[in-house]
Amino acid sequence: MSTKETTARQSIDETTLEALYNINKHAKKYADRAEEHYRNNKGASAKTNSLRKKALYELKAAVLERLYQNGDVDVVVRHKIDDRHYWCLVIGDWSYHSPTDELPISESDEIVSGEVKQIDDFDRSTEKERSDMSLKSSLLHLKEQFDLSANEYLEQSHVQYGWRSYFAGWKYIE
Numbered sequence: 001m002s003t004k005e006t007t008a009r010q011s012i013d014e015t016t017l018e019a020l021y022n023i024n025k026h027a028k029k030y031a032d033r034a035e036e037h038y039r040n041n042k043g044a045s046a047k048t049n050s051l052r053k054k055a056l057y058e059l060k061a062a063v064l065e066r067l068y069q070n071g072d073v074d075v076v077v078r079h080k081i082d083d084r085h086y087w088c089l090v091i092g093d094w095s096y097h098s099p100t101d102e103l104p105i106s107e108s109d110e111i112v113s114g115e116v117k118q119i120d121d122f123d124r125s126t127e128k129e130r131s132d133m134s135l136k137s138s139l140l141h142l143k144e145q146f147d148l149s150a151n152e153y154l155e156q157s158h159v160q161y162g163w164r165s166y167f168a169g170w171k172y173i174e
Contacts, residue, residue, distance in 0.1 A: 012067060031049075067091065
């Protein structure tokens, strides 16, 4: 193991990597729910799920950016999935995709692979195969580790339903 890998392993824990995996899976679930609610004319529920999805993806990007800047990322590869370019950040045996326009990664960095890999059979599954950690535990862990809250990334904090207004975020991370 190189010195850089040793340093990376010391500065990031497995729980953080698992939490990132979980918020990504939950963001996909919120995306699916939002689509379903829009199809069923449930506008307020669709909006809430859409806001939560975006907040989780933005939280994921913020954490990945910090991990990259801290030198915790082993390799970065550019993937092309459905005609869109993504960074694939590899940390140990975990990997995370993020659109290339969402992370300030330098292509001249020595850990960035120069080639673009076409991914035709990308699995967008919402099923968690590597973890039983809850979304709540994941969000609380990331809040504790990085002082970042998914609620900070909500485009709007409340959604109107009739004459009432409902909080769109997660009350337990306030």
